[in-house]
Amino acid sequence: MIDIQWMIGGEAGYGIMTTGVMMSKIFTRLGLSVFDYVEYPSLIRGGHNAYYVRGSDEKVYSQKKTVDILVALNHETIEKHKDELVPQSVILYDSNSIKLKNEFSKGILTIPIPLLDMMNDLQIDHLMINTITIGASLALLYDDFSLLQKIMQDTFIKKGEEVVAINTKTSKAGFDFIKEKYNGVFKKKFSLNQQSSLLMSGADAVALGAIRAGLKFAAIYPMTPINSILTKLTQHALSYNIIVKEPEDEIAGINMAIGASFAGVRSMVATSGGGFSLMVESVGLAAQTETPLVIVMGMRPGPATGMPTWTEQGDLRFVMHAAQGDFPRIILTPGDIDECFSLTLRAFNLAEKYQLPVVVLVDKYLMEGHATVKIDKLRLENAWYRIDRGKIVSSAQLKGIKDFKRYILTNDGISPRSLPGQEGGISFSGSDEHDERGLYNEDADMREAMMEKRFKKLKTLEKEILVPQVYGSKNAEITLIEFGSTKLPCLEAMKCLQDEEININVIHFSWVHPFPSKHFIQLVKKSKKTIVVEGNYSGQFEGILRERTGFVPDDRLRKYNGRPFYPEEIIAKIKEII
Amino acid sequence: MTTLKDLEINYDSPNWCPGCGDFGIWLSLKKAIVELDLNPSKVVLVSGIGCSGKLPYWVKTYGFNGLHGRPIPVAEGIRLANHELTVIVIGGDGDQYAEGGNHLLHAMRRNVNITLLVHNNQIYGLTTGQYSPTTDIGEKNKATPIPTVEPPLNPLSLAISAGATFVARGFAGDTILETNLLKEAIKHKGFAIIDSLQPCVTFNQKNTYSWFYERIINVNEKGHDPTDKMKAFALSEQWPLKKASQDDEKEQIPVGILYKEQRLSWEEGIPQIAKMPLVKQLRQEVDINSLLDELL
Numbered sequence: 001m002i003d004i005q006w007m008i009g010g011e012a013g014y015g016i017m018t019t020g021v022m023m024s025k026i027f028t029r030l031g032l033s034v035f036d037y038v039e040y041p042s043l044i045r046g047g048h049n050a051y052y053v054r055g056s057d058e059k060v061y062s063q064k065k066t067v068d069i070l071v072a073l074n075h076e077t078i079e080k081h082k083d084e085l086v087p088q089s090v091i092l093y094d095s096n097s098i099k100l101k102n103e104f105s106k107g108i109l110t111i112p113i114p115l116l117d118m119m120n121d122l123q124i125d126h127l128m129i130n131t132i133t134i135g136a137s138l139a140l141l142y143d144d145f146s147l148l149q150k151i152m153q154d155t156f157i158k159k160g161e162e163v164v165a166i167n168t169k170t171s172k173a174g175f176d177f178i179k180e181k182y183n184g185v186f187k188k189k190f191s192l193n194q195q196s197s198l199l200m201s202g203a204d205a206v207a208l209g210a211i212r213a214g215l216k217f218a219a220i221y222p223m224t225p226i227n228s229i230l231t232k233l234t235q236h237a238l239s240y241n242i243i244v245k246e247p248e249d250e251i252a253g254i255n256m257a258i259g260a261s262f263a264g265v266r267s268m269v270a271t272s273g274g275g276f277s278l279m280v281e282s283v284g285l286a287a288q289t290e291t292p293l294v295i296v297m298g299m300r301p302g303p304a305t306g307m308p309t310w311t312e313q314g315d316l317r318f319v320m321h322a323a324q325g326d327f328p329r330i331i332l333t334p335g336d337i338d339e340c341f342s343l344t345l346r347a348f349n350l351a352e353k354y355q356l357p358v359v360v361l362v363d364k365y366l367m368e369g370h371a372t373v374k375i376d377k378l379r380l381e382n383a384w385y386r387i388d389r390g391k392i393v394s395s396a397q398l399k400g401i402k403d404f405k406r407y408i409l410t411n412d413g414i415s416p417r418s419l420p421g422q423e424g425g426i427s428f429s430g431s432d433e434h435d436e437r438g439l440y441n442e443d444a445d446m447r448e449a450m451m452e453k454r455f456k457k458l459k460t461l462e463k464e465i466l467v468p469q470v471y472g473s474k475n476a477e478i479t480l481i482e483f484g485s486t487k488l489p490c491l492e493a494m495k496c497l498q499d500e501e502i503n504i505n506v507i508h509f510s511w512v513h514p515f516p517s518k519h520f521i522q523l524v525k526k527s528k529k530t531i532v533v534e535g536n537y538s539g540q541f542e543g544i545l546r547e548r549t550g551f552v553p554d555d556r557l558r559k560y561n562g563r564p565f566y567p568e569e570i571i572a573k574i575k576e577i578i
Numbered sequence: 579m580t581t582l583k584d585l586e587i588n589y590d591s592p593n594w595c596p597g598c599g600d601f602g603i604w605l606s607l608k609k610a611i612v613e614l615d616l617n618p619s620k621v622v623l624v625s626g627i628g629c630s631g632k633l634p635y636w637v638k639t640y641g642f643n644g645l646h647g648r649p650i651p652v653a654e655g656i657r658l659a660n661h662e663l664t665v666i667v668i669g670g671d672g673d674q675y676a677e678g679g680n681h682l683l684h685a686m687r688r689n690v691n692i693t694l695l696v697h698n699n700q701i702y703g704l705t706t707g708q709y710s711p712t713t714d715i716g717e718k719n720k721a722t723p724i725p726t727v728e729p730p731l732n733p734l735s736l737a738i739s740a741g742a743t744f745v746a747r748g749f750a751g752d753t754i755l756e757t758n759l760l761k762e763a764i765k766h767k768g769f770a771i772i773d774s775l776q777p778c779v780t781f782n783q784k785n786t787y788s789w790f791y792e793r794i795i796n797v798n799e800k801g802h803d804p805t806d807k808m809k810a811f812a813l814s815e816q817w818p819l820k821k822a823s824q825d826d827e828k829e830q831i832p833v834g835i836l837y838k839e840q841r842l843s844w845e846e847g848i849p850q851i852a853k854m855p856l857v858k859q860l861r862q863e864v865d866i867n868s869l870l871d872e873l874l
């Protein structure tokens with residue numbers, strides 16, 4: 001079996017991110033299942049960046065702790081990551097800037113590469129030293145350079161042939177260096193991928209899902225970790241005729257999106273906790289006016305600016321309760337890149353069918369990590385999807401209606417809406433409580449009727465609620481319960497433990513509000529010992545479980561240091577209690 | 579032909595205080611829609627919160643009454659989604675110049691093709707008479723008895739400098755003037771702001787109808803050329819006074835179109851809607867296969 005983790009570390013500004021993604025592409029084309037993950041501080045230049053790429057010929061779900069190939073562009077990388085090395089690990093390091101003392105045991109192979117000298121020979125800017133290391137890394141794994149040549153072509157062709165040529169030449173130098181001096185030191189054999197997988201980040205998946213769902217308007221004020229959604233959407237805005245606006249602030253953004261949606265197009269916003277804080281009042285506006293709205297909310301550690309470039313699951317309670325008053329909303333929590341795509345598709349239909357705010361709750365870990373996704377699966381999902389705009393009245397239906405009642409009381413809680421411009425559909429939507437016509441109304445009975453109408457939607461949408469998924473055997477010694485991206489390290493831990501014949505399973509929630517209580521109770525009945533795993537201090541998810549079902553887990557594992565869970569940590573916890 | 583009757587909603591009528599300036603503005607807006615013969619189904623009135631913000635309830639067009647200070651971005655979203663609609667924003671001086679100041683600033687810079695109608699009563703009406711950003715320096719009243727030390731904001735000079743391409747002052751007590759300004763503003767391509775002097779008969783005892791009648795001067799009747807930016811700016815600076823004046827008998831308040839300019843409007847620069855509004859572009863099938871191929 002192949003299971004290898006490659007890592008590059010160095011100062012920001014040396015193209016660590018590009019190198020990382022490229023390495024993921026190499027792994028993907030070598031036929032591996034890939035997961036990658038990047039750590040970096042909130043700095044543009046300087047500071048320590050680390051990009052982990054893990055690949056395996058079996059499905060991988062997350063990063064792991066140990067590094068098999070470490071590329072060190074500076075000494076700090078060695079200092080920080082040497083504990084992640086294991087016997088047989090290889091270090092490729094810049095021998096011009098790093099002098100190794102005898103700090104590594106015999107089992108670890110250190111390969112000095114004079115990166116700066118090589119750049120001088122090639123007469124290329126030293127900022128491209130990372131490119132040599134991609135070539136060198138490939139040479140350790142595979143004999144044919146043309147693989148990388150093709151990737152360089154695909155990656156840089158938009159910037160012109162010259163850029164392709166320089167990158168190819170530089171990486172070839174690294175490739176040749178290893179082939180000449182260290183051929184065959186790393187003994188793993190790969191076969192080329194039949195291109196059945198593609199590599200995408202969570203942000204790519206959300207953006208693609210939104211485009212497929214018929215997004216027409218997005219207003220996004222930049223904020224980590226959702227910036228790549230903004231970039232991706234802008235890149236394709238012209239070809240798909242989508243307006244992507246960068247508003248003056250998040251308050252403007254959400255109100256623009258509400259306006260666009262009120263006028264009849266599918267619209268969304270994307271933000272992180274700080275931006276969502278500003279949007280909060282308007283979440284209620286969307287709810288009160290029953291304007292469909294998709295909010296992509298990317299969690300990172302808070303409060304305030306917290307740790308801007310790190311990850312956490314600390315905003316679950318916040319999105320659940322955000323905005324004054326009592327109103328229905330939906331919160332979806334994708335657990336992997338596939339789900340980022342499929343739940344974004346779903347979010348747009350849910351928002352329009354039920355005329356309420358739908359939050360797609362993601363995090364830095366998911367947004368900025370890449371993984372291989374089976375292309376057939378995506379194409380299938382794509383082909384199946386039908387845009388369902390819910391109850392929008394047609395012009396024919398409006399004929400003969402004198403005073404259109406936008407908020408007419410219905411049994412399913414959903415009132416048909418007209419769109420501005422429609423003849424005969426003149427209607428009024430406001431932030432005040434209102435009667436069926438939309439006119440503000442403070443009558444006690446009317447208030448009750450309107451509250452009940454809005455909440456009836458929850459009953460109507462019950463059939464759409466995504467039941468928590470059980471991964472692994474039905475009868476397990478231990479059940480891990482999680483939501484969102486914690487699915488990834490949990491599944492990884494499960495896989496590792498299965499190899500040791502320890503029987504665990506995972507219950508994953510990709511829909512947390514309204515809470516699928518009944519389904520959960522059914523599922524958890526068979527569990528012997530349960531652990532809730534979540535990325536926050538106070539156990540927000542566990543609290544919701546208790547509150548909505550009365551269920552109390554046997555144990556819990558929480559993390560709040562800005563890092564995602566490592567499967568090793570989950571495994572250690574499990575071994576502690578069995 | 580659209581008539582005043584078409585704009586009447588038959589199940590409710592305004593509940594502003596008797597004599598409120600909002601009535602004059604309400605009537606003027608309806609007259610402007612009628613005189614321009616706009617189809618009420620193609621008009622959207624967007625407002626925030628305040629006495630003024632209720633206006634859209636009582637005109638039979640499409641209406642959206644959002645949050646305090648936030649009607650402009652809602653209107654921007656509506657325009658981008660469907661630029662065939664006439665979008666008119668209604669706000670108060672608190673709504674627009676305090677809570678919504680940031681949005682106003684950027685909408686003017688962008689030259690969004692909307693009309694902003696500000697009911698400027700120099701006070702917060704709905705919250706019962708606190709200072710607003712346009713309250714004169716040195717004013718005090720029952721709700722806020724310590725004289726304000728903050729000089730008033732000058733909405734018109736702000737608008738001219740921020741890039742609004744149609745800048746006017748109206749008066750609720752002169753519905754002919756107000757109607758004409760609204761008609762010009764609606765016809766104008768780009769961001770049009772009409773700061774309308776609006777007596778709040780309940781909470782503002784100073785800026786009354788008669789106080790305004792004595793002071794307003796229609797600059798257009800006096801031959802002002804609205805394309806002259808420097809002159810427009812000078813006129814805009816004439817009122818409100820930045821210092822408490824000893825001798826405010828002499829104040830002259832310019833009304834009419836102070837400034838007008840033709841500049842590319844926001845949505846004219848957006849190729850996605852050059853051929854048709856966004857709202858007419860929705861398709862069941864969106865082919866993303868090429869995007870998937872890019873990720874291979």
Ligand SMILES: Cc1ncc(C[n+]2csc(CCOP(=O)(O)OP(=O)(O)O)c2C)c(N)n1
Nearest residue numbers: 627628629630646670671672673702703704
């Ligand atoms: C976020 C928020 N803050 C405060 C209020 C309370 N509020 C309602 S109307 C208003 C001011 C109204 O003044 P103005 O905008 O000048 O309108 P007017 O009532 O004078 O027409 C305030 C502060 C609110 N509704 N929302």
Ligand code: SF4
Nearest residue numbers: 595598629703778779
């Ligand atoms: S409080 Fe003032 S602004 Fe409000 S309705 Fe009464 S008079 Fe008009």
